[in-house]
Amino acid sequence: MSSMSSSHDNQKRPPPLPDRFFDYYTAAPRIGDDPALHSGRSRQVGHHEGQWPVHVYVEWIVRDDDLMAELDNVVPPGCLSLVVSPLGAELPLHLSLSAPLVLASDHARDAFVDAVTAAVANAGAPASFTVTFSHAEWVTNSDRSRLFFTLRANQNPQLHTLLAACNQVCADSDLPTLPDAFHVSLAWKLPYKEPHEQADEFDRSAIDRLLPELAFQVDTVKLKVGKKVVRIALVPTL
Template sequence: MALVDYSSSSSSSSSSSASSHSDSEDDNAPSAPPAKRRKASPHGSGARPKAPSPPSGRESDLPPLPSAFHDLYASTVRHSVVDDPALHHGRKRLTPHVVGNWPSHVYVEWHPLADQHETLARLVCRVSDAIGSRAKLHSFLTSDLGAPLPLHISLSRPLSLSTSNKDRFLDQISSALHGSGVSQFSVSPRRLLWYNSPDSNRTFLILQVASSSTSKMGGTLSNPELMRLLNACNGMAQRFDQPILYQSKGGEEGSADEAFHISIGWALDLPVDEESNKALEVFRDGDFESVETWKIPVPGVKVKIGNVVSHVPLPSGAVLTASRSQSRSLFGL
């Protein structure tokens, strides 16, 4: 016997029959509250999405997510199997995709703390206002949905590894990084600059970084630890016939030492001239004076091959400068 004896007369009688059957099963069941009417949006039928609420200053009672969790969701959404700049704000793929090859990258990842993220967002907005209509400044700080994104310091150029080489590359670069003699360290932002990409028509808004270590292990180098890691990565790139970053073969270290940076925004076809450089003066405002005091921890190196991210930890030879009270980021780290 059917649970509900639907009538074939009409939809209204069907609803009446079903309602009568339900009432007969539990005469004492409380009646459902009347459905609330949805408040009309002042922006029409499609409600405007709310801006993300600022993070609360109170620490969550939940334990922080392990860093490996974010590696599982590090890949971006693929919109097309062909290079279509219209899907990426006019950007073009630097290394054309080859079926069977794996786009790869070696880098240091940084998850800004909540207050750091807010400060950087204000900085990008101020620079964007300063350059005006000359170019549209896009932010690297948040996704299209407003979610905070991690930032990075590159240790390689975009690489393209074959299927037969990718596992061997990961094994060998992990060994090279472990053998670099670099322990966990931290860096600090020093200057706000424009950087013209040599491979495209993009201009990046970057924070130049320098080691915040008090040791003089590198002599006159401002980034002794990053230079050692870069040398290991470039050596491995050459071994696999890949392009190297910052250095020409047999080139001097000085120019590469000052090239390490964190990109926080980008624009298309923005000339780096007196007018655009003047926009960078906002970095010297009192609102951003704390940025140079930040200690960005470097506990390890990320190796991304395809959509798989591997973490290569550095030995904890020194205590990271980020204190426990500062260890909560927007990502729960």
């Protein structure tokens, strides 16, 4: 469980960071692929000169201090929180619309950005919609090198529409597509059990009490290319 101070403390928190702040400070400085440099995790997308790691997602920035503290408090012991940093600073959460991908050239990067931008604009999703959650669960990444403590999103036709558009771009580019199972990761740890064996390692009653308060608005899709973030605003459906 994180050591983040409760928002009920007498100390006054600084004002929240603007959401665009996280577009410019999206990653720690590059320090190599050695797992020892990354809390034991192995990078799914290694650093190679001339290649571009990319990821499509929607972002959730928890603005309510009390809610952020409660989310951090349900992070199971032994996990690294994705809700707040080790210094107690807020962190942006995300819901993926693509797998972590690698593009082999500047040309491929530019073509992918253009294709995703056009696909999102033409997908027919409304200009804004709400994401809510049904339950918490453990999920492994594709190479089973990490376990993630996640919130599973409720069925949402708007998310399905956006995912279908992004998956089509990936399929057209011979890139991996993403399964239709939306979630937001709250924390991670190195695996030592299968996901179904982790069932009792978080406080289900605390999560159930919190679920009605957990929701966020989506009006922008983000496309991270290297360290740059491209914002794609959703347009009203005609």
